[in-house]
Amino acid sequence: MLRASSARLNLTVATMSPKALAAEYAVRGPIAVRSGEIDRDLAKGSTKYNFKTTIKLNTGNPQNHEQKPFTFPHQVVSILENPALLKHPELFPADVVERAKFILKETGGVLGAYTATKGFPFARKSVASFIETRDNKAAGRALGAVDPENIFLTNGASQAATVLLTALIDGRNDGLMIPIPQYPLYTATLELLGGSAVPYYLDEKKGWAMSAADLEVAYGKAKDQGITTKAIVVINPGNPTGQVLDRAILQDIVDWAHKRGVLIIADEVYQENIYAPGKKFHSFREVVLTSKGDIPRNVQVASLQTTSKGMFGECGRRGGYMEMLNVPADAMAQVEKLCALHLSPNNCGQIMMDLMTRRPAPGDASYESFNAEFNGVYQSLKERAGLLVTELRKMPGIECQTIEGAMYAFPNLKLPPRFCEEAIKHNEAPDFLWCMRLLEEQGVVTVPGSGFRQVEGTHHVRLTILPPEHEMKDVTQRIAAFHSQVIAKYS
Amino acid sequence: MLRASSARLNLTVATMSPKALAAEYAVRGPIAVRSGEIDRDLAKGSTKYNFKTTIKLNTGNPQNHEQKPFTFPHQVVSILENPALLKHPELFPADVVERAKFILKETGGVLGAYTATKGFPFARKSVASFIETRDNKAAGRALGAVDPENIFLTNGASQAATVLLTALIDGRNDGLMIPIPQYPLYTATLELLGGSAVPYYLDEKKGWAMSAADLEVAYGKAKDQGITTKAIVVINPGNPTGQVLDRAILQDIVDWAHKRGVLIIADEVYQENIYAPGKKFHSFREVVLTSKGDIPRNVQVASLQTTSKGMFGECGRRGGYMEMLNVPADAMAQVEKLCALHLSPNNCGQIMMDLMTRRPAPGDASYESFNAEFNGVYQSLKERAGLLVTELRKMPGIECQTIEGAMYAFPNLKLPPRFCEEAIKHNEAPDFLWCMRLLEEQGVVTVPGSGFRQVEGTHHVRLTILPPEHEMKDVTQRIAAFHSQVIAKYS
Numbered sequence: 001m002l003r004a005s006s007a008r009l010n011l012t013v014a015t016m017s018p019k020a021l022a023a024e025y026a027v028r029g030p031i032a033v034r035s036g037e038i039d040r041d042l043a044k045g046s047t048k049y050n051f052k053t054t055i056k057l058n059t060g061n062p063q064n065h066e067q068k069p070f071t072f073p074h075q076v077v078s079i080l081e082n083p084a085l086l087k088h089p090e091l092f093p094a095d096v097v098e099r100a101k102f103i104l105k106e107t108g109g110v111l112g113a114y115t116a117t118k119g120f121p122f123a124r125k126s127v128a129s130f131i132e133t134r135d136n137k138a139a140g141r142a143l144g145a146v147d148p149e150n151i152f153l154t155n156g157a158s159q160a161a162t163v164l165l166t167a168l169i170d171g172r173n174d175g176l177m178i179p180i181p182q183y184p185l186y187t188a189t190l191e192l193l194g195g196s197a198v199p200y201y202l203d204e205k206k207g208w209a210m211s212a213a214d215l216e217v218a219y220g221k222a223k224d225q226g227i228t229t230k231a232i233v234v235i236n237p238g239n240p241t242g243q244v245l246d247r248a249i250l251q252d253i254v255d256w257a258h259k260r261g262v263l264i265i266a267d268e269v270y271q272e273n274i275y276a277p278g279k280k281f282h283s284f285r286e287v288v289l290t291s292k293g294d295i296p297r298n299v300q301v302a303s304l305q306t307t308s309k310g311m312f313g314e315c316g317r318r319g320g321y322m323e324m325l326n327v328p329a330d331a332m333a334q335v336e337k338l339c340a341l342h343l344s345p346n347n348c349g350q351i352m353m354d355l356m357t358r359r360p361a362p363g364d365a366s367y368e369s370f371n372a373e374f375n376g377v378y379q380s381l382k383e384r385a386g387l388l389v390t391e392l393r394k395m396p397g398i399e400c401q402t403i404e405g406a407m408y409a410f411p412n413l414k415l416p417p418r419f420c421e422e423a424i425k426h427n428e429a430p431d432f433l434w435c436m437r438l439l440e441e442q443g444v445v446t447v448p449g450s451g452f453r454q455v456e457g458t459h460h461v462r463l464t465i466l467p468p469e470h471e472m473k474d475v476t477q478r479i480a481a482f483h484s485q486v487i488a489k490y491s
Numbered sequence: 492m493l494r495a496s497s498a499r500l501n502l503t504v505a506t507m508s509p510k511a512l513a514a515e516y517a518v519r520g521p522i523a524v525r526s527g528e529i530d531r532d533l534a535k536g537s538t539k540y541n542f543k544t545t546i547k548l549n550t551g552n553p554q555n556h557e558q559k560p561f562t563f564p565h566q567v568v569s570i571l572e573n574p575a576l577l578k579h580p581e582l583f584p585a586d587v588v589e590r591a592k593f594i595l596k597e598t599g600g601v602l603g604a605y606t607a608t609k610g611f612p613f614a615r616k617s618v619a620s621f622i623e624t625r626d627n628k629a630a631g632r633a634l635g636a637v638d639p640e641n642i643f644l645t646n647g648a649s650q651a652a653t654v655l656l657t658a659l660i661d662g663r664n665d666g667l668m669i670p671i672p673q674y675p676l677y678t679a680t681l682e683l684l685g686g687s688a689v690p691y692y693l694d695e696k697k698g699w700a701m702s703a704a705d706l707e708v709a710y711g712k713a714k715d716q717g718i719t720t721k722a723i724v725v726i727n728p729g730n731p732t733g734q735v736l737d738r739a740i741l742q743d744i745v746d747w748a749h750k751r752g753v754l755i756i757a758d759e760v761y762q763e764n765i766y767a768p769g770k771k772f773h774s775f776r777e778v779v780l781t782s783k784g785d786i787p788r789n790v791q792v793a794s795l796q797t798t799s800k801g802m803f804g805e806c807g808r809r810g811g812y813m814e815m816l817n818v819p820a821d822a823m824a825q826v827e828k829l830c831a832l833h834l835s836p837n838n839c840g841q842i843m844m845d846l847m848t849r850r851p852a853p854g855d856a857s858y859e860s861f862n863a864e865f866n867g868v869y870q871s872l873k874e875r876a877g878l879l880v881t882e883l884r885k886m887p888g889i890e891c892q893t894i895e896g897a898m899y900a901f902p903n904l905k906l907p908p909r910f911c912e913e914a915i916k917h918n919e920a921p922d923f924l925w926c927m928r929l930l931e932e933q934g935v936v937t938v939p940g941s942g943f944r945q946v947e948g949t950h951h952v953r954l955t956i957l958p959p960e961h962e963m964k965d966v967t968q969r970i971a972a973f974h975s976q977v978i979a980k981y982s
């Protein structure tokens with residue numbers, strides 16, 4: 001209906017910002033867009049596909065896969081939205097009513113206004129206290145209080161990452177060290193800012209391990225090209241790679257960041273999603289604060305968290321926080337100014353983050369039912385992670401590392417050379433072609449490894465572990481059917 | 492407690508992005524920050540100020556000024572948050588229950604997941620239908636359907652503006668035409684993108700009118716400097732200036748935009764806030780679609796709306812939409828990609844936008860009570876706008892244009908030369924000094940005109956009209972007391 005881009009207009013592909021055009025975000029890239037078209041076809045009754053529904057494994061979006069929202073936070077929120085419900089306390093457990101009254105008191109009943117740029121003070125106190133408790137427990141000793149002034153509530157972790165990169169990066173001489181494979185928000189934002197990606201590689205054969213020695217090599221290479229590395233992104237547990245980093249490697253990273261004066265962007269959004277026996281989450285804050293010498297005062301960390309992951313899975317809420325360690329007050333004020341351009345983080349996300357970091361306590365009326373819901377989700381995620389890997393490993397030419405944490409499998413696809421040649425002939429990455437055909441033929445929506453960057457010549461695919469148990473069989477059968485056809489046809 | 496910036500660290504003022512440092516956002520700038528410090532002092536019982544509370548007139552934040560949220564949307568939302576409440580339909584009017592059931596059906600009950608990048612389809616349909624009805628009514632004839640695919644739900648209008656500028660602007664050769672005075676999000680975002688502001692001036696003496704002839708002059712001047720003007724921002728009703736543009740000038744702007752192939756960014760977030768008799772809102776969409784020749788097909792418009800303004804005043808919700816007119820599909824896909832970097836707009840804001848554009852209809856159980864609440868807010872805003880202007884005009888050396896619409900007074904301050912000299916000696920804009928002292932001495936938080944840009948040598952201040960009637964006397968007395976002291980001391 002609309003014409004193709006015309007040079008007389010200004011919002012056209014021919015006249016747009018080249019940086020905007022260059023930014024790529026595979027998680028919602030061409031394959032996700034195509035799946036939307038197919039969904040619209042199917043809704044209109046189209047019978048031209050081999051399947052009746054698509055299955056979306058491209059985003060970690062639990063509530064789209066039958067995961068139910070938790071009862072306690074939603075009961076509290078329903079009262080906050082409609083305080084007249086307080087006239088009917090018999091409809092709610094006592095701790096729900098109490099919590100709603102507490103929040104109404106803390107906010108003076110004003111829940112719909114812009115808040116302070118950093119968010120509601122009461123919610124920032126809950127976050128500060130959550131971080132303190134978590135890290136004191138992991139360290140086995142008190143590491144000191146978290147100042148709520150160091151907490152920024154954000155619209156998901158994505159906004160936090162964007163603000164940090166905007167504060168740090170201006171043009172190609174500014175570098176950001178990123179893991180390969182990485183979460184594509186980082187490279188996309190770097191493109192928009194014209195900055196340089198300084199890659200360090202995760203070692204697939206060792207379960208996607210990383211080594212501090214590699215960091216120094218990457219840093220040096222960038223320096224030789226005139227690039228100043230300003231920060232390093234560490235995603236732990238890994239996305240898309242699912243590894244949980246051992247404390248010893250976290251210590252190496254901290255020591256290295258100290259030596260080079262590099263900010264650590266600690267993408268710790270999957271900190272509750274750990275399934276592998278013996279694996280434990282350690283925050284960068286805890287490691288920095290238990291380090292020797294002047295490290296506790298001189299390594300900067302910005303750590304990110306979200307309501308979207310963990311067991312809450314409240315993705316649509318766009319709740320998040322960013323905790324700043326060792327950032328001087330004047331720089332903090334600049335970060336606050338950047339956040340203030342969008343006034344304040346959405347209040348519903350702020351409240352969910354409060355509820356996620358301040359859960360029912362032993363003795364509370366909702367304690368047991370909340371824990372039952374929480375553990376139910378955890379156990380189910382753990383089982384699905386195992387099930388998906390087991391099934392993927394049965395497929396010829398597919399290797400898959402153990403999913404220690406997070407929400408994704410990232411198997412390695414050994415694709416027949418003729419398949420790769422065909423992809424390259426179409427100017428497409430081989431794993432992109434694999435994912436697109438998997439969608440067209442079996443309706444399964446995934447993200448090609450090339451969207452996360454990967455070692456040259458290797459091919460991967462990211463799939464969430466989220467299909468409910470009763471769908472997992474169908475999902476893995478669809479993938480196996482498609483993949484064996486590829487192997488048969490192109491080998 | 493934290494050290495000043497050290498060159499060994501990377502998140503410091505000395506090592507940050509110069510673009511990030513240069514961005515200014517006066518609405519939450521140093522005066523707002525200082526008011527936060529004073530609030531903390533007062534909360535601790537400090538008696539060193541002449542006042543016991545600060546009054547925040549710096550942001551258009553109605554629910555912070557005793558405006559109550561509307562009952563109907565919040566009843567609906569309370570059910571969506573906690574569908575178990577459907578077991579108690581006796582607690583709600585029938586249309587609330589019906590609407591909640593409708594939304595639960597449309598979403599399959601999945602309200603907590605990431606949505607499509609553009610937002611819930613059902614909410615985009617409500618927005619499309621609202622726009623259609625609004626414009627058909629204003630035009631007196633049917634202008635054609637709005638395709639929900641042209642609607643992006645956004646986190647407030649701020650996200651929409653940011654995405655648009657990111658799509659358009661890359662470096663100093665790309666220009667954005669902005670009114671002077673303007674809303675500072677535009678200049679701040681231009682700084683971040685390294686783009687050029689191409690100013691056109693509103694004529695204060697004529698009630699902040701604008702003229703299309705000025706646009707051509709500004710465009711030409713920019714062109715001579717090698718700047719391509721890609722878009723023009725028109726804020727109607729005006730922020731901070733409060734004028735409501737006549738249809739004839741909108742037509743002139745459209746004709747000019749057609750001639751120059753410039754996208755119109757229609758910041759129409761105050762479209763419901765019109766108080767002056769005889770003034771009426773006309774959308775750019777309506778004017779474009781009723782224009783002659785190929786204009787209806789060839790002038791691009793991106794129009795912005797939010798849940799924060801109008802009568803809803805749901806600022807904290809961060810709900811908004813952006814409607815695209817005449818944007819080719821491939822460029823639209825690029826804009827969608829930029830939105831997708833943050834996954835999807837927050838669901839609570841999306842739902843509020845749905846409820847704001849699809850209100851109780853005649854015959855619905857909530858129709859009368861909703862209208863009573865709505866009209867109550869409208870009448871009160873209108874009265875407060877009049878009251879504030881009347882009081883400001885009584886003060887010596889203050890001139891104030893009529894507030895035809897929006898939520899602000901933007902009076903002209905004739906400051907004594909000795910006061911201005913003192914400010915300049917401190918390297919401050921005179922109106923900044925005026926605002927800072929007004930805060931220190933009387934606790935009133937305002938935004939200096941210099942934060943919005945203004946004609947060189949003039950001084951202004953922006954104040955919201957939002958203090959409730961019973962506080963307005965106190966507010967204007969504080970300002971009058973401070974201002975007469977300035978005049979007495981420096982004249």
